[in-house]
Amino acid sequence: MSDPRALLKPAARVSGQKMDVWTIINEGAAASPKQPIVNMGQGFFGYNPPQFILNAAKAALDKVDCNQYSPTKGRPRLREAIADSYSPLWGRKLNPETEVTITTGANEGMLSAFMAFIEEGDEVIVFEPFFDQYISNIQMPGGKIVYVPLHPPKNGATENTSSSEWAIDFNELSRAFTSKTKMIVLNTPHNPIGKVFSKDELLKIGELCVKNNVIILSDEVYDRLFYVPFTRIATLSQEIERLTITVGSAGKNFYATGWRVGWLIGPPHLLTYVSAAHTRICYSSVSPLQEAAAIGFEEADTNGFWEAAVKEMKEKLNRFNEIWAELDLPFSDPEGGYFVLVNMSKVHLPCDYPFPDHVKNRPRDFKLSWFLIQEVGVAAIPPTEFYTDENAHIGEDWLRFAVCKEDEVLDRAKERLRDLKRYIKDS
Template sequence: MSEKLKPAARVTGNRQDVWSIINEAAAASPKQPIVNMGQGFFGYNPPDFVLDAAKQALDRVECNQYSPTKGRPRLKKALSDAYSPFWGRTLDPETEITITTGANEGMLSAFMAFIEPGDEVIVFEPFFDQYVSNIEMPGGKIVYVPMHPPKEGAVKTLSAGEWTIDFDELERAITPKTKMLVLNTRDNPVGKVFSREELQRIADLCLKHQIIILSDEVYDRLFYVPFTRIATLSPEVEQITLTVGSAGKNFYATGWRVGWLLGPPHLIQYVSAAHPRICYSSVSPLQEACAIGFEQADAHSFWTTSIASMTPQNLAIPYSIPQGGYFVMVNLSAVQIPADYPFPPHVAHRPRDFKLAWFLIQELGVAAIPPSEFYTDANSHIVEDYLRFAVCKPDEVLEDAKERLRGLRKFLKKE
């Protein structure tokens, strides 16, 4: 191939991504139909009051044209009303909120706004895989700090809060080049909600070294334990924090691609400047629908109903009880895969969790995600016995999955 026709290094590589491996395996599995508890898309529609708002917005001329690059005024006002009670003051819709095309593009806008070649960004493992490309595109270097699972996770069902950070490891990861730290709480894939004490220790380090905190809080309405937004710890912490939110996660509409960032004007103004250079403005009618969603959510008791419906049920094998969101990390160390099991080459060389995922798809027709994809190669062994299950599915799908997983009994190690 001509040198001029070669693609950029950032999109090349022979390693197949986890989403392709799992989805292709699911499509080809002899156990059809597949119960797909892998990718975190919902198995049902947004609530009627949000769907109706979207349909009505499509009939309005102004809702089918460009929105302001920073977002539609109604949505920014609705977000200010929704978040201000947690901040203890009124967030300015014009200077402290910007709307983005999904939370992912919002985070890319934040990295584009502040990261230059050579700047370092601290990311906790396991991590949402999109962080990597988003940080590397503007030339950032990722410094990984692993979370550690509970020592008894293979034999006991424990809270996701038992996954811990070694704060000495975190402090050693900080250098003069550290520009940002990415925090995901409620964490994907573990489901950990960082405690107020943990957040304060992270914030203290970031204040000491003047590091921007990018707090990915897209599951901020799906929590089952006390949840603290790191920006609300103190006025000083607020000044170095950007908070990320998502309508897709809040309203069961992951395909709508409406997100937002909240933060002080001296940070948000640069995110707002980067965003239009990536996609100019975000989808107008769906912004309007999301605004109405926030305006009417309390009247429909939507947030409390969502939490009740997402609370996971016991799978009868050890797992980490999520403190928020809709992912469950299940420990399958007791599952004994036959030594001669015919794995394809692109799975055979991957960690044990990839083999477990393939095995479940082929033998039981249940798809889950191997979490080692969210770790660096050096630390992938930490989660090689785990799989991530998405429980944002209808009750009948969850019951079907539970019945199918009973088929693991014949593969369990004998005590």
């Protein structure tokens, strides 16, 4: 008799996927002979939030109401704190009741936006490379993704460049809009590139969306870490703001990626439906950490937190990136966030290296990443995970390193990366 459990067929959205990059890198790191691994892969912080934020989280646990359900749209104190913090950046007073919704991390906020507006056959434009969660979140409600690549600097394999040089071909972007286009996803500062989209680029994107009546989902979770002028697309015009939902993250803002507290800012005619979807997905978000995030916003300016965060992260980037001149490997200098892309085309992998099956059939950057883990003891992320197969060639010579770590970890990584010298040859 056949086992009836064999008849339980999983959904196609999960059954046919390749092993994801996080599993490959984390399992490879755990099994590497170079222990302990210096993990510069996943973008979690290697240190705690500042003490005033930790104190707020601890104090929140002593409040009865902070241990119970919060309103589905978020605790009023947090919505008010976000409205107060962002109103000067918007140039007008945001309404915390109708223009701010709290979500269970930025990712759930984006899923709620897709669930609110995307139906079977609707098209969503996504720039490559992309944050990998976008893809499944769009596909769940039946959306079709239309990809538009960011083109890398022409000289990125031979000399240092700026992340601003990863360019949009606006003819390609314009052709991507069709009568079925419902939404476009924007990410600035960008993960993994570190690009801060210029005001001119954002205006062109916004004008295309106004012309085609397309919703803009602007993922701005790194919005407090920018090293060049940063423009928020929702602030460019009333017509663009009418179409824009802006995504934020307490985890990124306050060095607390495990808190899973995010938010959406947008006009009521959009947020009403996104909030309805959010209610059905998770009802409400974690109460004590909402309270702590609210206090974080209330006290950030008093503590000089935003300026200190930018200074500290830029120093970490500069500290870590010193190694690339020593190794003669070019990198793309990020304008925002805490990731740096390094071009590894000069690194020659041994032709007979024993890559495992789940790596040897993937693009070159997966092999580079595996090799660094096994032979050097440093974990980095292969960016082709954030590309379609068609455009994977764009990213296959790069690796992404996260610098949001203690300085001694950055120094240890630099020391280990010197072992790459014997594998580096001029092409």
